[in-house]
Amino acid sequence: MKGRVLVTSACSRVAYCICRNLRRHGLHVVAADPDPLAMSFWSRFVSGRHICASPFRDEGAFIADVLRIIEKEKIDVLIPVLEETYFVSRNRSAFAPHVRTLVPDYRGILALHDKRSLLDVAARFGVSTPRTAELADALDGRLPDGFRYPAVLKPKQGGGGGAIVQIRDAGHLRRHVRAARLNAGAYLVQEKIDAEMANVAMLYDGGKLVAGDTYQTLAVHPHPFGQSTLRVSREYPRARDALKTMLDALQWNGPCQADFLYDRSRDETFLIDVNPRFWGSVEQSIARGIEFPYYYYRCAMGLGGFAAPSSPPVVATKWLGGDLMRRIVGLTSRSASGGAAQDGLPRRVEGMDDFYGTDPLPFVGWGVSQIVRRVRRLAGGKVSRESLDGIWE
Known part of the structure; x- marks a missing residue:
């Protein structure tokens, strides 16, 4: 059966x-x-x-x-x-x-989900992060040594990429906080680092790593802090080792994914976010034969007989719906510029998150749901953002 x-x-x-x-x-x-x-x-x-x-x-x-x-x-x-x-x-x-x-301990989830707590975990294990201050401290001019603007203002929990704002200087920060009426206790100000987005994905079973993958995000929507729409396989050993160090110490159980910034000119890696669950670009790994969902099933059932490929191929994958929206925005906004890194763009993709040739209806369904959401928004109705707005204690 x-x-x-x-x-x-x-x-x-x-x-x-x-x-x-x-x-x-x-x-x-x-x-x-x-x-x-x-x-x-x-x-x-x-x-x-x-x-x-x-x-x-x-x-x-x-x-x-x-x-x-x-x-x-x-x-x-x-x-x-x-x-x-x-x-x-x-x-x-x-x-x-x-x-x-196959789920992590709830306390472990909170330790990585909350960005203030994540900074503490990273510091404990020697994992580099960008210079960061509590919003209240930044408003008072109390910033870490060496901190330089521009910076990013980000919520400690939730919000998604759309909640992150680039800040030019201290005056811009004060004006934005007043205009948006932000709760200073719920935000961090983090030094902006211009570097490539390095991603690490892992699956653990009872504290043991069973599969991992690394890749680079080439384009996002919305620009510049949104979700990955185009990515390609790439090795990031320092980022991989950093996430493994933290998950080993937490005796992790289940999936986890982390975003790093890799400054190639300085050969430095900085942790900026962790998803202590499945992640948006899981198709990237599946397309190269690292089948995290199937491994999850076999681990949960206590079954052996599987192993991630030792030399998986280099592949590129795409979120088609997000890529279409990114391109539309790019046509209407000079500042958006499509949000894609132009160097090294892959000529073909091996898989898409939301479209499969012999199963096209889910993509149609996604389009219908987007239209419904748009109509509700225009009619003044509330559009659900529950997974983005959730705050956890």
Whole structure:
């Protein structure tokens, strides 16, 4: 009997990549999401589709719904994809008798998710980060030695790339904080480093590293601090070793991805963010044979018999929807310039996050959901940003 897997956040391209990968290995894939238009619901790779409560609105109802789906579909492994991973971790005891999953300890999640806490963890293990100050200190002129503007203003938790603002100088910072009415306790000011974006992805099973990958982000949307739309395989040994050092010490369990800045001229690497869960560019690794979702399933089931390739090919992958939006913005805004690094752009891509030739409907579904969101926004309705706005204690 083939294994049965429940994948949450079905509205995301991350979940869609996971569903595709699992189905290729003959697994029975069930998807869940609060949104009835979730893109993975349109996929031929998904055998079961379920609406569930949003954990951000009603944590208890979300847990009850997921447990109901697990029982009805006879699920073997639960794969939480985005920040619902944190709810699953926090309620691990409720899920443990009913399903297998591979999630980190909740305290470990908080240590890496909160950017203030992340700085402390990095310092403890000798991992370099850009010079950073609390917003309140920066407003008072109390900055680390050697700090220079320009800088970036970023929330300690949530917000996504759209919440990061480039700051020219101290006066610009004060004006922006007043205009935006920001809570100084919720933000950091970090020295801006012009360098290439180096990414590291890893999967752990009970404190042991089972697979890893590194790659470079070449383009993002929205520009300049958004999500990766184009990336290519590239080795970053210092970044890889830095993340492994932290995850080893935390006895990590499950997936994790980190963003670094690599200053090639100085040969220096700086950690700027960690996703203690699955990440937006997981297709990059899958396309080169490092199948994180399938490895997750086998680890959760206690099965051996797999190994990441020792010499995987160099590949490039793309988030098609994001790349289209990036190009549209680039045509209408000189400052955006498409947001792509022009040197070394790959001529072809080996995979796309959100489009698959024999399964085109999820991309159509994503387009429909984007139109619905736009209409709601124009009508003055609230558009959900729950996974971006979540604040964790």
